[in-house]
Amino acid sequence: MLTLIKDLATKLAPRLIEIRRHIHAHPELSGQEYQTAAFVSGVLSSSGLHVQEGVGKTGVLGELQGTGEDKRTLAIRTDMDALPIHERTGLDFISRTPGRMHACGHDVHTTVGLGTAMVLSQMVDELPGKVRFLFQPAEEIAQGASWMVTDGAMKNVDAILGVHVFPSIPAGSIGVRYGALTAAADDLEIVVIGESGHGARPHEAIDAIWIAAQVITTLQQAISRTQNPLRPVVLSIGQINGGRAPNVIADHVQLLGTVRSLHPETRANLPHWIDSIVASVCNSYGAKYQVNYRRGVPSVQNDYSLTQVLQAAAEEAWGSDHVQVLPEPSLGAEDFSVYLEYAPGSMFRLGVGLKDRILNYPLHHPLFDVDESAIITGVVTLAYTAYKYWQISG
Ligand code: NI
Numbered sequence: 001m002l003t004l005i006k007d008l009a010t011k012l013a014p015r016l017i018e019i020r021r022h023i024h025a026h027p028e029l030s031g032q033e034y035q036t037a038a039f040v041s042g043v044l045s046s047s048g049l050h051v052q053e054g055v056g057k058t059g060v061l062g063e064l065q066g067t068g069e070d071k072r073t074l075a076i077r078t079d080m081d082a083l084p085i086h087e088r089t090g091l092d093f094i095s096r097t098p099g100r101m102h103a104c105g106h107d108v109h110t111t112v113g114l115g116t117a118m119v120l121s122q123m124v125d126e127l128p129g130k131v132r133f134l135f136q137p138a139e140e141i142a143q144g145a146s147w148m149v150t151d152g153a154m155k156n157v158d159a160i161l162g163v164h165v166f167p168s169i170p171a172g173s174i175g176v177r178y179g180a181l182t183a184a185a186d187d188l189e190i191v192v193i194g195e196s197g198h199g200a201r202p203h204e205a206i207d208a209i210w211i212a213a214q215v216i217t218t219l220q221q222a223i224s225r226t227q228n229p230l231r232p233v234v235l236s237i238g239q240i241n242g243g244r245a246p247n248v249i250a251d252h253v254q255l256l257g258t259v260r261s262l263h264p265e266t267r268a269n270l271p272h273w274i275d276s277i278v279a280s281v282c283n284s285y286g287a288k289y290q291v292n293y294r295r296g297v298p299s300v301q302n303d304y305s306l307t308q309v310l311q312a313a314a315e316e317a318w319g320s321d322h323v324q325v326l327p328e329p330s331l332g333a334e335d336f337s338v339y340l341e342y343a344p345g346s347m348f349r350l351g352v353g354l355k356d357r358i359l360n361y362p363l364h365h366p367l368f369d370v371d372e373s374a375i376i377t378g379v380v381t382l383a384y385t386a387y388k389y390w391q392i393s394g
Pocket residue numbers: 104105106139164
């Protein structure tokens with residue numbers, strides 16, 4: 001079966017590279033993937049899939065019914081959105097829209113999803129159950145997965161697979177990970193409310209800027225003393241707003257940040273922990289405060305048995321030298337985790353590193369580029385994993 005899948009994928013390679021370049025040249029921002037969705041839907045329909053557009057606003061759902069008796073549904077998710085970045089690669093198929101770029105490889109993901117659908121559509125007799133393809137919008141703003149779930153994309157899904165490109169793994173290799181792959185990412189807003197006054201007479205005012213500085217310092221120090229060092233928490237304040245004039249003591253400072261964590265229990269305690277630290281600092285100096293903690297996406301926790309199937313399929317396809325078991329998670333975020341609240345899943349990292357470069361540009365960089373041979377690596381890995389999935393006892 002592996003030979004058949006590799007043959008089918010290899011035959012499709014020129015078409016898939018054409019597809020990827022087309023999508024790359026026509027990037028669309030999160031929630032605006034209209035042309036991409038129409039294009040995806042056209043390719044899926046011509047491969048004989050049952051297609052539904054407008055699932056999760058600009059998302060597309062494609063289904064392939066196998067001929068066997070298995071009642072299960074395996075989902076495969078790929079994302080489609082681009083970023084507000086001005087591309088500087090100089091490629092022949094460079095973005096035709098200034099200020100928009102597929103700098104996170106979602107053009108490759110979409111192509112890999114389409115390629116997998118095209119391959120599996122030619123071997124439905126070998127599929128015991130149903131495979132559902134989720135082409136998701138708006139991953140970059142961490143909302144598309146929720147939109148798709150709201151529109152029923154995870155209904156009756158028993159397991160889900162996902163993929164993300166990774167420039168520091170060479171093309172031809174993949175990375176799998178057991179357990180936590182990415183972090184939970186929450187938004188934080190802290191407002192410190194003091195009393196305005198003359199810059200020359202600080203004792204008659206309550207200086208919200210100085211107190212906000214104490215809040216930041218105390219939070220960063222407290223992480224190292226009060227959080228379990230084996231359960232990482234990263235808190236970054238990325239924006240400060242406050243103050244009106246150099247000689248006026250500020251009465252109002254807003255701090256905006258992101259909070260990343262890996263363990264659900266750690267995460268559950270963070271709002272209270274942050275609140276108590278902000279309270280202790282503000283109370284000491286007579287300031288009032290507000291803490292608004294908004295939960296974002298949870299951590300991606302890869303399922304053990306699905307990851308085993310993925311690893312075994314990839315090792316058979318590419319040899320164990322080309323399959324890394326990743327020793328560390330990332331504190332980046334990925335809304336694939338939203339699907340995992342409905343079914344177990346596993347997401348792998350697809351190596352796209354160019355072999356002739358020592359250093360590849362990172363994701364979200366205006367010079368980010370991929371080795372296109374990775375598309376076939378992705379398609380074969382997903383299609384063969386989808387073939388082997390049914391062997392897990394349901
Ligand atoms: Ni991405």
